[in-house]
Amino acid sequence: MCAKYSKILVTGGAGFIGSHIVEALADKGHMVFVLDNLESTTHGNNATRPKNIESLQGDIEFVHNDVRNEKVLFECIQEVDAIFHEAAVGGLGLSMYQIHSCIDPNCGGTAKLLDILVNKEHNVKKVVLASSMAVYGEGTYDCEECGVIYPNIRAEQQLTQKIWEIQCPNCGKTALPLPTNESKPLKPASVYSISKRTQEETCLLIGKLYGIPTIALRYFVTYGPRQSMRNPYSGVCSIWSTRLLSNKLPIIYEDGLQSRDFIYVKDIVQANLLALEKNNGNYLAMNVGTGRQIKITELASELIQAYDVNISPEINYLYRKGDVRHLFADISLIKRKLGFTPKYTLQEGLQQFEAWSREMFKAGEFTDKFEEAHKELENKKLLS
Numbered sequence: 001m002c003a004k005y006s007k008i009l010v011t012g013g014a015g016f017i018g019s020h021i022v023e024a025l026a027d028k029g030h031m032v033f034v035l036d037n038l039e040s041t042t043h044g045n046n047a048t049r050p051k052n053i054e055s056l057q058g059d060i061e062f063v064h065n066d067v068r069n070e071k072v073l074f075e076c077i078q079e080v081d082a083i084f085h086e087a088a089v090g091g092l093g094l095s096m097y098q099i100h101s102c103i104d105p106n107c108g109g110t111a112k113l114l115d116i117l118v119n120k121e122h123n124v125k126k127v128v129l130a131s132s133m134a135v136y137g138e139g140t141y142d143c144e145e146c147g148v149i150y151p152n153i154r155a156e157q158q159l160t161q162k163i164w165e166i167q168c169p170n171c172g173k174t175a176l177p178l179p180t181n182e183s184k185p186l187k188p189a190s191v192y193s194i195s196k197r198t199q200e201e202t203c204l205l206i207g208k209l210y211g212i213p214t215i216a217l218r219y220f221v222t223y224g225p226r227q228s229m230r231n232p233y234s235g236v237c238s239i240w241s242t243r244l245l246s247n248k249l250p251i252i253y254e255d256g257l258q259s260r261d262f263i264y265v266k267d268i269v270q271a272n273l274l275a276l277e278k279n280n281g282n283y284l285a286m287n288v289g290t291g292r293q294i295k296i297t298e299l300a301s302e303l304i305q306a307y308d309v310n311i312s313p314e315i316n317y318l319y320r321k322g323d324v325r326h327l328f329a330d331i332s333l334i335k336r337k338l339g340f341t342p343k344y345t346l347q348e349g350l351q352q353f354e355a356w357s358r359e360m361f362k363a364g365e366f367t368d369k370f371e372e373a374h375k376e377l378e379n380k381k382l383l384s
């Protein structure tokens, strides 16, 4: 255990990523407080049990409450030396028509946490915030005429013509994707992404102003055991694995050649522990990805292999409004500052995920909700 931080608060610690952070901290001998309201999109309606952390070993105290409850939040903060702030409502698509339900917990909750850190007595010596690659919007590109460009998300007019790749805004040539580093201008393209940017910028600003070491980790697409299978709006791995387990085709939007950076949850935990223990990353926002660019069709074949099914994905050539074309991480900053190196290959991570999801599926913990979500996006005019 790192002696400087004996007691640690993990907000959202009953969720997917939070529960893995809680597990790692408890294993290292820290006392961990988990503040989580078991929010319904992740945990189902009226959940009362923090299933993800119930069977974990170690000194873990669960507080079933909302980060927006100042009194409870203050009581938790008073107990601890460090905070991992993971609590947030996810779901990019969902955030586009449930705006207040996204902004209020994500930005409001973070504001309450910072108000306490600024105005009350406490011993907090480190804040690690879960930020997101979503703050970038579109990725970074190279145009052979104009060099490095940071385009906006694709215009509707382009997408209706099924021209999927980014066209250079200056000369119109098709641009090639590059890894995205932290100096890319932020162009969040959904309400969720705006809420993550706000969380990030307020935490870093206040941390710096008051000398509370703060780090924002921009997680790329994270997958692994305990990932919410209930929320059909987020997480392509969980959406597709429920399809495969139900013997249905995974549906691919656009032409399937769009790409992302998929990172296994244990690598996300590694980055969080390094952020806690080392000081070189203080007051910075850093990418946490693998640096590997994976096409969506590649992910589909890896998943089909992992689930060992004889199914081919269906490419539907529809697009979801707000989706970016290519986004994958340049991880040189976190490598240099914290010595972070991802340990899991996509195949290793997907194997772990497959084993866990199969068990959950058998136990009746989740069912395929893809069609419902797809219809909902259509109804809200977010799909064309």
Ligand SMILES: NC(=O)c1ccc[n+]([C@@H]2O[C@H](COP(=O)([O-])OP(=O)(O)OC[C@H]3O[C@@H](n4cnc5c(N)ncnc54)[C@H](O)[C@@H]3O)[C@@H](O)[C@H]2O)c1
Pocket: 011, 012, 013, 014, 015, 016, 017, 018, 035, 036, 037, 038, 039, 040, 042, 043, 065, 066, 067, 068, 085, 086, 087, 088, 089, 090, 105, 109, 130, 131, 132, 133, 196, 218, 219, 220, 221, 222, 223, 227, 228
């Ligand atoms: N999963 C990803 O791919 C990914 C990528 C980038 C960033 N993130 C960020 O990582 C963090 C964790 O995400 P996750 O994937 O584990 O999601 P998750 O939904 O599994 O976990 C979030 C947890 O926060 C809790 N929560 C939500 N609102 C709350 C509130 N008002 N008060 C108390 N608890 C609340 C939920 O009940 C849930 O247990 C989030 O901040 C998310 O924005 C996730």
Ligand SMILES: [Zn+2]
Pocket: 143, 144, 145, 146, 147, 168, 169, 170, 171, 172, 173
């Ligand atoms: Zn150009």
